[in-house]
Amino acid sequence: MSVVVFVEVKNKVSKAAMEAVYYGSQLGSVTVVTYGDTSEEILKELGNYGAENILVCRSLNESNDQALTNLIVAAVEKTNAEFVVLAQDQTGKGVGPRISAKLNAGHISGAIDLPETSNGFVVKTNVYSGKAIAHVALHSAKKVISILPNSLAPQLNQKDANLEEFSPDLGTFGIKVKELKSQGDGVPLPEAELVVSAGRGLKGPENWGIVEDLADVLGATTACSRPVADIGWRPHHEHVGQTGVAIRPNLYIAAGISGAIQHLAGVNGSKVIVVINTDPEAPFFKAADYGIVGDAFEVLPRLTEAVKKFSASQN
Amino acid sequence: MKLLVCISKVPDTTSKINFVDNNTKFDENGVQYIVNPYDEWYALVRALELVEAQGGSVTTITVGTASDDPTIRKALAIGANDAVRIDADPSDPHFVAKQIAEYAKNENYDIILTGKETINYNGSQIGGMIAEMLNTPFVSLATKLDVNNNVATLERDVKGGVEVVEVVTPFVLSAAKGMAEQRIPNMRGIMAARTKPLNVISPVEQEPLSSVVKFELPDAKSGCKYIEPENMDELVELLHNEAKVI
Numbered sequence: 001m002s003v004v005v006f007v008e009v010k011n012k013v014s015k016a017a018m019e020a021v022y023y024g025s026q027l028g029s030v031t032v033v034t035y036g037d038t039s040e041e042i043l044k045e046l047g048n049y050g051a052e053n054i055l056v057c058r059s060l061n062e063s064n065d066q067a068l069t070n071l072i073v074a075a076v077e078k079t080n081a082e083f084v085v086l087a088q089d090q091t092g093k094g095v096g097p098r099i100s101a102k103l104n105a106g107h108i109s110g111a112i113d114l115p116e117t118s119n120g121f122v123v124k125t126n127v128y129s130g131k132a133i134a135h136v137a138l139h140s141a142k143k144v145i146s147i148l149p150n151s152l153a154p155q156l157n158q159k160d161a162n163l164e165e166f167s168p169d170l171g172t173f174g175i176k177v178k179e180l181k182s183q184g185d186g187v188p189l190p191e192a193e194l195v196v197s198a199g200r201g202l203k204g205p206e207n208w209g210i211v212e213d214l215a216d217v218l219g220a221t222t223a224c225s226r227p228v229a230d231i232g233w234r235p236h237h238e239h240v241g242q243t244g245v246a247i248r249p250n251l252y253i254a255a256g257i258s259g260a261i262q263h264l265a266g267v268n269g270s271k272v273i274v275v276i277n278t279d280p281e282a283p284f285f286k287a288a289d290y291g292i293v294g295d296a297f298e299v300l301p302r303l304t305e306a307v308k309k310f311s312a313s314q315n
Numbered sequence: 316m317k318l319l320v321c322i323s324k325v326p327d328t329t330s331k332i333n334f335v336d337n338n339t340k341f342d343e344n345g346v347q348y349i350v351n352p353y354d355e356w357y358a359l360v361r362a363l364e365l366v367e368a369q370g371g372s373v374t375t376i377t378v379g380t381a382s383d384d385p386t387i388r389k390a391l392a393i394g395a396n397d398a399v400r401i402d403a404d405p406s407d408p409h410f411v412a413k414q415i416a417e418y419a420k421n422e423n424y425d426i427i428l429t430g431k432e433t434i435n436y437n438g439s440q441i442g443g444m445i446a447e448m449l450n451t452p453f454v455s456l457a458t459k460l461d462v463n464n465n466v467a468t469l470e471r472d473v474k475g476g477v478e479v480v481e482v483v484t485p486f487v488l489s490a491a492k493g494m495a496e497q498r499i500p501n502m503r504g505i506m507a508a509r510t511k512p513l514n515v516i517s518p519v520e521q522e523p524l525s526s527v528v529k530f531e532l533p534d535a536k537s538g539c540k541y542i543e544p545e546n547m548d549e550l551v552e553l554l555h556n557e558a559k560v561i
């Protein structure tokens with residue numbers, strides 16, 4: 001069975017890319033398709049997770065949905081692939097549905113597990129904002145699977161990947177990128193493995209230093225509740241929840257957030273949740289693994305010190 | 316400017332999620348339906364603002380049954396000019412996208428707007444599929460939209476930042492937070508909505524390519540372990556040795 005896996009690789013192979021390649025290798029023989037000027041050495045690392053062939057389109061340098069769709073579909077035609085696997089990230093959300101429409105292939109949007117094939121082809125995805133899981137069957141010959149980031153632990157699956165330049169005709173398109181406003185070098189929230197988040201309990205934007213200090217020592221990304229973004233204490237892209245970003249980190253630390261149902265809907269995919277709140281009745285404790293009933297203004301700095309001490313002891 | 320906004324109904328954000336019929340169907344008992352927030356707050360309101368400033372019309376489109384009509388009327392109350400409902404069960408994303416693409420094909424819309432996802436299926440699929448079926452650009456996760464004649468300038472969330480893009484109409488977008496502010500319909504809007512046109516049309520053929528076999532609820536948390544606020548060393552130790560996340 002032939003599988004095309006689409007990844008984006010810049011300076012290093014991201015966890016999302018490892019996950020996609022590993023997932024593909026569990027379905028069949030993997031041909032990775034990618035683009036840009038990333039070095040051969042970095043691309044060949046994809047072989048560690050099961051890539052056998054790597055097709056790289058050097059002439060494409062931006063993430064244009066239509067160009068990428070044509071690139072991926074050309075790779076499917078070249079390899080006669082039955083599956084396309086990619087990450088359900090910002091690029092994937094634009095490209096996944098297009099490929100599936102173009103190939104007339106059923107699409108799993110946000111797979112959280114490998115397929116179950118004892119009776120048809122069934123993959124689990126999160127629905128109702130993480131409050132339920134749907135088992136979705138695909139009925140088409142070709143299948144497109146977009147993986148929700150941080151859903152499975154990619155394992156080493158050593159292959160000697162063969163690299164080939166690939167430049168099919170991608171056409172010309174009506175979107176022009178004028179500018180990219182970077183959010184800095186930090187890990188973006190949807191891909192973050194460690195997240196420190198705070199809510200209205202922090203009382204004002206001037207108090208976020210203690211949140212950022214903890215995030216810094218952990219190497220975590222910061223997030224916030226919706227009202228905090230709405231009043232402008234924090235930027236909108238930090239708003240997590242049902243109407244903000246949905247995240248699935250390994251660790252989510254929430255300080256001064258009550259744990260409203262709409263907030264939980266965006267963070268309930270976190271593997272471990274730590275809640276810091278002065279109110280022992282705060283609903284968030286029901287969804288927590290570890291709870292601290294206490295004042296965030298005292299607990300956060302103390303936790304930062306404890307993490308520093310721990311990191312020093314590890315070196 | 317001629318705009319088409321895709322609207323779907325979803326359970327209210329506070330709804331209890333349960334399933335019936337051997338976990339194959341969503342339990343609608345006691346559930347209130349609302350317009351999907353991304354469709355309503357961002358896509359619809361921005362479309363209305365553009366038309367109010369520059370002239371034109373906003374039509375909403377929904378693939379659904381008569382049970383969708385109350386949420387469609389809500390969209391009309393907020394200000395859409397008219398509505399189309401394609402009378403079918405919206406079970407498979409290809410099916411839904413195909414219906415909308417077929418309808419839109421001959422109508423010359425400048426922009427087709429969808430929400431970035433529904434809060435029940437969280438699929439983020441319909442916009443991209445419609446764009447591919449109509450062979451137009453798709454601007455996913457758009458947080459800002461301005462239109463000047465036939466050129467639109469948008470901001471969209473991409474990996475690690477925000478991209479500013481220019482697109483020539485026609486195109487499809489999915490709207491995310493930031494594009495507009497929620498509007499509460501007033502009494503006049505609600506009255507007017509009762510008589511605005513809601514055209515019900517029949518679906519075209521399209522084989523469903525996927526189906527939901529069953530649902531399950533995620534495992535409940537086993538309970539919260541409390542740590543004294545003075546003992547942050549203990550928390551770090553637990554996160555390292557027990558939870559193994561740092």
Ligand SMILES: Cc1cc2nc3c(=O)[nH]c(=O)nc-3n(C[C@H](O)[C@H](O)[C@H](O)COP(=O)(O)OP(=O)(O)OC[C@H]3O[C@@H](n4cnc5c(N)ncnc54)[C@H](O)[C@@H]3O)c2cc1C
Pocket residue numbers: 198199200201202224225226227228239240241242243244255256257258259260261262263266276277278279282294295296297328352
């Ligand atoms: C349709 C809809 C969609 C929504 N979508 C979202 C969403 O996506 N994301 C989201 O977050 N919300 C969302 N909300 C809002 C949600 O209902 C809550 O209002 C919001 O999450 C509350 O934010 P908060 O916890 O920061 O503030 P509050 O509810 O005010 O809670 C503050 C908490 O801080 C605690 N506290 C106070 N002082 C301290 C201290 N010194 N130390 C420690 N703790 C302290 C308090 O005990 C309290 O629990 C949505 C609402 C609706 C209706």
